[in-house]
Amino acid sequence: MTTAADPLLSIEGLSVTMPTPSGPVELVHRTDIEIGEGEIVGLAGESGSGKTMTASAIMGILPPGARAGGRIMFEGRDLLSLSRAELDTVRGNRIAIVFQDPSAALHPLLTIGTQLTEHLIHHKGVTKKQANARAVELLDLVRIRDPHHAVKAFPHQFSGGMRQRAAIAIALACEPRLLIADEPTTALDVTVQAGILRLFDRLARETGVSMLFITHDLGVMNSIADRTYVFKDGTVVESGVTTTILNEPSHEYTKALIASRAQSLAEERVQQEARP
Amino acid sequence: MPPLLKMIGKRLLSALVLLWGVTVVTFLLVNVVPGDAAAANLSQQAYDDPEIRAAFEAKWGLDQPIWVQYVRYLGNILQGDLGTSQQTHRPVAEDLGQYVPATIEIALPAMALAIVIAVGLGMLAAMRKNRPTDTGIRSAALVGLSTPPFWLALVALYVFFYLLGWVPNGGRLSNIYDPPPAVTGMYTVDAAIAGQWDVFGDALWHLVLPVGILTALTVSGLLRFVRSAMIEVLDAEYIRSAIAKGLPRRIITWRHVFRAGLLPVLTVSGLMLASLLGGAVLVEQVLSWPGLGQYAYKSAISLDLQAILGVTLFIAVVYTLINLLVDVLYSVIDPRIGAK
Known part of the structure; x- marks a missing residue:
C-alpha cells in the first residue's frame, strides 16, 4: 500500500556514523525508507x-x-x-516510540499514571485531572485490567507483558501519527508475545496510527507489517510487500533469514514434541 | 500494619541486637585491658589492707563472676550511667550531654549544605561529562579531597580571621557573652529560644568557619558519588524514554534523573553524617571547638577508659540510628523496597 501522496515519514539517504578508537564507523549507510499514512512498515534484519x-x-x-x-x-x-x-514538540507528541525492554524503559520510581500523563500535560496543555482521566482510558485501550488502580501502580508491580502494554499506552497518550516499535516483543515471554502483537494490530486499525515495526523475527513481520524493508550491514537490501518478500525473496540475505527462521521453527516443534 | 512501620519495627529490633553486641565488645575490652581497679582507685595504704580491698571489690561487684558484672554494666547503661570520667571527674553521660550538642551544631548544617552543593555540582558535572565544567568541578573536588583537614582549618583561620578579620578566632562564643540557658546545648538554638538575639548572632558568627570547613571537606567526598550515580542514571534507558517523550529538560533533570540518582547518594550521605557526628577531631582542635572529637581525643590520650567507652557507645548508637533513617528514606523514595 504505497501512497501516491506525500508519505507521512520519508527517510532519504540516511547515514549514521559512530566514532570509534579506530576511526568513524558507518552504522547506517544511505538508507531510504517511506511510511505512508496508516501504514505498518517493517524493518527486518539481524541485530547490529x-x-x-x-x-x-x-x-x-x-x-x-x-x-x-x-x-x-x-x-x-x-x-x-x-x-x-x-x-521536542514532535517526539512524544507526533512520533512516539516503544522500546524493546519495558522493564528498563519505564522509570522505576514513578507511577504508571505519572509516566502516562507528564508528556500529555506538557504537549497538549491539558489539566492534571483531564490527563488522569485520559490515562485511565489509555490503560483500558491497551487492555490493562482495573485501570483506575493501575495508574497508581509502579512498574515493578506489573508483569512484563503488562509493562509493555503500559509502555504502549504511554506512547499513544498524545495520539501520535507515527508509532515506532523497536523489537517490542523480543524481551517478553513467548506466551505474551502474541498478545502484544495482536494489540499493535488492533491499535493500528482502531486509531489509524502509522507504524514502523522493527524486528529480527520474520514470522512477527509476516503477521503485522504491510510492507517490509530488509536491513543488512546498515542498509536496505530488499523492500516490498511483506508477503511477496517472504514468498519470493530476491536477495540471498533474505533467503538466508527465511531459512534460519524455518530452521528455528522446526527446532521449536521438535522441542515441543519432545515435551511430555 | 503498613509495610513502612513493619520495616521500621524490624530494623529497630535488629538495631537493638546490634547495640547489645556493642555493649558486649566494649565490656570485654574493659576487662581485657590489663589493670586493677582497686590499685587505680585506692591509696597504697588502703590497697595493702586486704580487708579494705575486699570491701572495695565487694562494693563495686569486682568479686562477682564476670557475667554478673556484665549484667550490672548493662543495667547501668540502660539507666544512662556510663561511668565517671577520670579526666573531668564528672559522669560521662553529663560530659557527652555537653560536647555532643557542640558537634551537632556544626555537623548538621555542614551536612545539609554539603548535600545541596554536592548534588548541584555533581549533577552539573554528570550532565557536562568530560567537558570543561566537569573537569573543573572534578579537579576542585580532588584538591579538596587531598587537603589535610587540619591544614585547611589552619589556612582558613589564617586567611579569614587573621588577614581578613571576617570570622572569630575559634571557640563557640565571644568572651563578652555568657552561654544561653541550656535547653538543647546548641548555643544558636538555645539563644533563639531565650530570645537573646545578640548571643544568637555571635554564636552564628562562630559557626561560620567550622561549618564552612566541614562543608568543604564533605562536599569533596560526596561529589564523586553524586557524579557517578547521576552518570549511571543518565545512561539508563528510562532517561532515553523521557527524552523520547519530548519532555522539557527541567522535568527530565528533576523528576527523572535527580530522583533516581538520589538513592546511592543517600547511603554515602548517611555514613558521612555519622562520621561528622562522631566529631571532627582535627578541625575541632584547630578551631578550639569543644565538640565530641576533642573529648574523644583527650580521653584517648589520657586513657580515660569510661569516657572512651561512652564515646564508642554513643557513636555506635549514631551509626545505627542513621542507618535506620537511611533505610526508611530509601523505602520512601523507592517503592520497590517498601514492597519487599
Whole structure:
C-alpha cells in the first residue's frame, strides 16, 4: 500500500556514523525508507544491522558522539535539522516510540499514571485531572485490567507483558501519527508475545496510527507489517510487500533469514514434541 | 500494619541486637585491658589492707563472676550511667550531654549544605561529562579531597580571621557573652529560644568557619558519588524514554534523573553524617571547638577508659540510628523496597 501522496515519514539517504578508537564507523549507510499514512512498515534484519540506529535517528536519541546525515522528512520538516526544542514538540507528541525492554524503559520510581500523563500535560496543555482521566482510558485501550488502580501502580508491580502494554499506552497518550516499535516483543515471554502483537494490530486499525515495526523475527513481520524493508550491514537490501518478500525473496540475505527462521521453527516443534 | 512501620519495627529490633553486641565488645575490652581497679582507685595504704580491698571489690561487684558484672554494666547503661570520667571527674553521660550538642551544631548544617552543593555540582558535572565544567568541578573536588583537614582549618583561620578579620578566632562564643540557658546545648538554638538575639548572632558568627570547613571537606567526598550515580542514571534507558517523550529538560533533570540518582547518594550521605557526628577531631582542635572529637581525643590520650567507652557507645548508637533513617528514606523514595 504505497501512497501516491506525500508519505507521512520519508527517510532519504540516511547515514549514521559512530566514532570509534579506530576511526568513524558507518552504522547506517544511505538508507531510504517511506511510511505512508496508516501504514505498518517493517524493518527486518539481524541485530547490529542498523535498525535501532535508524529508529534512534528519527527520535533524536542517537548515542553520544553518533552523527546522522541525510534527511528525515516528517510533516514537511527535516527532523535532523531541528533544534532540540523544535524536536521536542514532535517526539512524544507526533512520533512516539516503544522500546524493546519495558522493564528498563519505564522509570522505576514513578507511577504508571505519572509516566502516562507528564508528556500529555506538557504537549497538549491539558489539566492534571483531564490527563488522569485520559490515562485511565489509555490503560483500558491497551487492555490493562482495573485501570483506575493501575495508574497508581509502579512498574515493578506489573508483569512484563503488562509493562509493555503500559509502555504502549504511554506512547499513544498524545495520539501520535507515527508509532515506532523497536523489537517490542523480543524481551517478553513467548506466551505474551502474541498478545502484544495482536494489540499493535488492533491499535493500528482502531486509531489509524502509522507504524514502523522493527524486528529480527520474520514470522512477527509476516503477521503485522504491510510492507517490509530488509536491513543488512546498515542498509536496505530488499523492500516490498511483506508477503511477496517472504514468498519470493530476491536477495540471498533474505533467503538466508527465511531459512534460519524455518530452521528455528522446526527446532521449536521438535522441542515441543519432545515435551511430555 | 503498613509495610513502612513493619520495616521500621524490624530494623529497630535488629538495631537493638546490634547495640547489645556493642555493649558486649566494649565490656570485654574493659576487662581485657590489663589493670586493677582497686590499685587505680585506692591509696597504697588502703590497697595493702586486704580487708579494705575486699570491701572495695565487694562494693563495686569486682568479686562477682564476670557475667554478673556484665549484667550490672548493662543495667547501668540502660539507666544512662556510663561511668565517671577520670579526666573531668564528672559522669560521662553529663560530659557527652555537653560536647555532643557542640558537634551537632556544626555537623548538621555542614551536612545539609554539603548535600545541596554536592548534588548541584555533581549533577552539573554528570550532565557536562568530560567537558570543561566537569573537569573543573572534578579537579576542585580532588584538591579538596587531598587537603589535610587540619591544614585547611589552619589556612582558613589564617586567611579569614587573621588577614581578613571576617570570622572569630575559634571557640563557640565571644568572651563578652555568657552561654544561653541550656535547653538543647546548641548555643544558636538555645539563644533563639531565650530570645537573646545578640548571643544568637555571635554564636552564628562562630559557626561560620567550622561549618564552612566541614562543608568543604564533605562536599569533596560526596561529589564523586553524586557524579557517578547521576552518570549511571543518565545512561539508563528510562532517561532515553523521557527524552523520547519530548519532555522539557527541567522535568527530565528533576523528576527523572535527580530522583533516581538520589538513592546511592543517600547511603554515602548517611555514613558521612555519622562520621561528622562522631566529631571532627582535627578541625575541632584547630578551631578550639569543644565538640565530641576533642573529648574523644583527650580521653584517648589520657586513657580515660569510661569516657572512651561512652564515646564508642554513643557513636555506635549514631551509626545505627542513621542507618535506620537511611533505610526508611530509601523505602520512601523507592517503592520497590517498601514492597519487599
